[in-house]
Amino acid sequence: MTDTVTLPNSLRNQPDERGHFGQFGGRFVAETLMPLILDLEREYRAAKADPAFQAEFDDLMEHYVGRPSPLYYAERLTEALRESAPEGHGAKIYFKREELNHTGAHKINNCIGQILLAIRMGKTRIIAETGAGQHGVATATVAARFGLPCTIFMGAKDVERQKPNVFRMKLLGAEVHPVTSGAQTLKDAMNEALRDWVANVHDTFYIIGTAAGPHPYPELVRDFQSVIGTETKAQILRAEGRLPDLLIAAVGGGSNAIGLFHPFLDDRQVAMIGVEAAGKGIETGEHAASLTGGAPGILHGNRTYLLQDEDGQITEAHSISAGLDYPGIGPEHSWLHESGRVDYVPITDAEALDAFQLCCKLEGIIPALESSHALAAVPAKAREMRQDQIIVVNVSGRGDKDIFTVADALGFEL
Amino acid sequence: MTRLSAAFAAARGQGRAALVTFVTAGDPSREATVEILTALVEGGADVIELGMPFTDPMADGPAIQAANLRSLGAGTRTADVLAIACEFRNRHPEVPLVLMGYANTMTRPDPATFAALAENAGVDGVICVDIPPEEADTLAPFGDYGLDVIRLATPTTDAARLPAVLSGASGFVYYVSVAGITGLQQAAQASIEDAVGKLKAATALPIAVGFGVRTPEQAAAIGRVADGVVVGSAIVDLVGQHGMDAPAPVRAYIQSLSAALAAARKEVA
Numbered sequence: 138m139t140d141t142v143t144l145p146n147s148l149r150n151q152p153d154e155r156g157h158f159g160q161f162g163g164r165f166v167a168e169t170l171m172p173l174i175l176d177l178e179r180e181y182r183a184a185k186a187d188p189a190f191q192a193e194f195d196d197l198m199e200h201y202v203g204r205p206s207p208l209y210y211a212e213r214l215t216e217a218l219r220e221s222a223p224e225g226h227g228a229k230i231y232f233k234r235e236e237l238n239h240t241g242a243h244k245i246n247n248c249i250g251q252i253l254l255a256i257r258m259g260k261t262r263i264i265a266e267t268g269a270g271q272h273g274v275a276t277a278t279v280a281a282r283f284g285l286p287c288t289i290f291m292g293a294k295d296v297e298r299q300k301p302n303v304f305r306m307k308l309l310g311a312e313v314h315p316v317t318s319g320a321q322t323l324k325d326a327m328n329e330a331l332r333d334w335v336a337n338v339h340d341t342f343y344i345i346g347t348a349a350g351p352h353p354y355p356e357l358v359r360d361f362q363s364v365i366g367t368e369t370k371a372q373i374l375r376a377e378g379r380l381p382d383l384l385i386a387a388v389g390g391g392s393n394a395i396g397l398f399h400p401f402l403d404d405r406q407v408a409m410i411g412v413e414a415a416g417k418g419i420e421t422g423e424h425a426a427s428l429t430g431g432a433p434g435i436l437h438g439n440r441t442y443l444l445q446d447e448d449g450q451i452t453e454a455h456s457i458s459a460g461l462d463y464p465g466i467g468p469e470h471s472w473l474h475e476s477g478r479v480d481y482v483p484i485t486d487a488e489a490l491d492a493f494q495l496c497c498k499l500e501g502i503i504p505a506l507e508s509s510h511a512l513a514a515v516p517a518k519a520r521e522m523r524q525d526q527i528i529v530v531n532v533s534g535r536g537d538k539d540i541f542t543v544a545d546a547l548g549f550e551l
Numbered sequence: 552m553t554r555l556s557a558a559f560a561a562a563r564g565q566g567r568a569a570l571v572t573f574v575t576a577g578d579p580s581r582e583a584t585v586e587i588l589t590a591l592v593e594g595g596a597d598v599i600e601l602g603m604p605f606t607d608p609m610a611d612g613p614a615i616q617a618a619n620l621r622s623l624g625a626g627t628r629t630a631d632v633l634a635i636a637c638e639f640r641n642r643h644p645e646v647p648l649v650l651m652g653y654a655n656t657m658t659r660p661d662p663a664t665f666a667a668l669a670e671n672a673g674v675d676g677v678i679c680v681d682i683p684p685e686e687a688d689t690l691a692p693f694g695d696y697g698l699d700v701i702r703l704a705t706p707t708t709d710a711a712r713l714p715a716v717l718s719g720a721s722g723f724v725y726y727v728s729v730a731g732i733t734g735l736q737q738a739a740q741a742s743i744e745d746a747v748g749k750l751k752a753a754t755a756l757p758i759a760v761g762f763g764v765r766t767p768e769q770a771a772a773i774g775r776v777a778d779g780v781v782v783g784s785a786i787v788d789l790v791g792q793h794g795m796d797a798p799a800p801v802r803a804y805i806q807s808l809s810a811a812l813a814a815a816r817k818e819v820a
Contacts, residue, residue, distance in 0.1 A: 155685060164685050165654055167610045169705040169730050171683045172712060318616050319606065328609040335610065336731035338707060435654040435681065435689075436607060448629040449659035451606040 148402040156352020158472035208372035228522035242534030244275035250361030252279040255342035263287040266330040268323035269459030270302025272346030277311035287311040292322040347390025348467035351438030362396025386531040387510040389461035393533035414456035415483030425454035427466040441468040457486035458506035488513040505534030554647035559757040568774035569597035573783030575618035577627025590798035594805025603652030612734035614784040633672040640673025649676040663692035670696040723757040734784025737763035767811030774815040
């Protein structure tokens, strides 16, 4: 977790006491949930100040998750890009290897933190929403580890598309509840999880999977995921003796990105790029790029950029990467976008697929399609940077879960 | 006196609770909703809650979720919801109408513009499910346009929190009797009586109780202690079942509720 910085000009002391990041964030929930959310905030403040809580989190991170994850110099990718770069150009590329974590992605960092909070609050039942199933698997994993019953809400369409993850969750002892309301995808799963929570406030803890939702979720998810950036900082100083010039991460809800970025926000020499899913192209309307193609609005407990029509009806997101297929984005990203501290760029399905294959062939790493979006933003940047400059890309998850999707997109019969 | 306070005062004067009824705008169509609203008034409804359809109604149960989808599927836009309100106001100049829904549709293109349009359409107030007191400044422009912002109290609203909920409340207070979503289960009568007692001690505003009220008997039991009884999902179910032919069964159902409320306190006396 991050230290609270109190410098007046710091970009790291958001949100304010109402959970607002500038005009974004907040607590837009039904009155029934408000007392619970205030309770969660109090309990989180106490946990953050409790060395025993931090010690237990750190211990599980090391021995159960397998942290620290390596910071790896991607030498062949670096060399390959230098060949097509102008003389003296082609930045040195490092991967933050979150895909090596237990369960195969960064999601577990947050789940460990939240289940420790749930236990601290005396809650005896866990619920979560999931899209592709990665957060569902991570939540089912920690629920099994701590012996708590767990219900995962998943859109009926996603249950059909993501059978291996549904089976994983069941193996881990979770009940998977297919959601047939609305569009039957991630946002509807989140609606249904909120409906369950409001009816079971006395005993249930809702483990939200990304740095979004009502305050304090965006803050606490960020803090738990900041282990990524904190480690990266120490590792790059050890490897290179200086900070990187550029950080790149994919943004759906944005938890892996905010986890990498947040510890560096006050290091003004470090540039940052958040990569949104442009799907079939922003101009087609079939995308999941809330910042590039959306507008501020209120959904799922927070004010943030959303894909919506002029009446405020939420529109469907599209991305080849199920983890980025959500019509919103964490509120801190909306704020970092408007403040200009982080540059957000769109990457299409096709560009992500190319990067996926390049990473497999050059580095022997099968990246998640989410992470492939971040990787796709690397070549152009690397070629315009000097050879003594450094890029760190967050390889937030492994791509084993995506091989069926990729095979389908590339026309392979499995 | 506003239309809302007049309606509650009139019911009180008649020794009964006010009947507050909910339907989703545009379900099954804009024209049908206008007729259904008239059926509500003819059946004896005192206050109309007109639901604004939303793609993501996360506080609602299956009945109202389905109504939202039917309405949006029929192409209902915010302009249609306001047109329904306007037509209702022309037909029923004295019956209060409040819009009920979610923040994202009530703040487009911005809260002040929406409030001005609602006021112009003859709307009396709003119930915004996902704006708790902590975010009330979002709805500040509604007050500037003379619209009541109706606050919700719930079983989880404890004594420490109640003053914050009531501060800035106007019109009436909506007591959500069940910690849950709309339309599924009903709270125990004892817990409703206890909660209404506490609310009445803390505010002079009328207290309307809703969530899970379906039968005339349930309505009567609540009507003995509360200033208003809210019925929603049961009406929406009738609309779902009868579609364009809903006005007649809706009118008959509302008559059964209003008769029960009219008799409720007399039985006790």
